[in-house]
Amino acid sequence: TDYRIVESLGATEGAPAAGTAELIVDITTTGATLQANALKVLDDGVMLKSEANLVASLSASWTSAHRRIAQSMLARIAAEEEARTNRAVRAAFRTVPSNLAAEAMSRFGVVVVASQDDEIAFHCPKKKIFDVSEWLIASGAARVAVAHLDYVFTSTNHLADRLEARLKGRSVT
Structure with missing residues (x-):
């Protein structure tokens, strides 16, 4: 074979400079390590994109201010x-x-x-x-x-509406 897959116990980003690797598969968040070590992402090299889950507690104290903040955040997510x-x-x-x-x-x-x-x-x-x-x-x-569109804000927000429906009937302080 022309390649070998090995476990990395750290400092893998230095392997190309040391001559021990021609290609590294790694997970990166900001890309700062790539830049610091003069590494680059191949044009088709992104294998996985990260995802996040937003969880709202129904038992938390949801004041009017908290609801406005949540609506603003959810409007941005929905617009994207x-x-x-x-x-x-x-x-x-x-x-x-x-x-x-x-x-x-x-x-x-x-x-x-x-x-x-x-x-x-x-x-x-x-x-x-x-x-x-x-x-x-x-x-x-x-x-x-x-x-392409960057954001599309609308007068309705299905994400905020869902949260409000779940919180409906609770007293707001």
């Missing part, structure tokens, strides 16, 4: 999730067909955010982008632009 799973789409037309927005909502589950005579903008589920783009071009769009 909405952005990660959707894309912003803008389509330019000579004239936007009158039924286009309604049809896009029913066919693809988009959320229309703006519509003018010659342009329509909406948020579209990421997995439907190519189908939507082809449909828009077939519907007369001259150009379709798709962009």
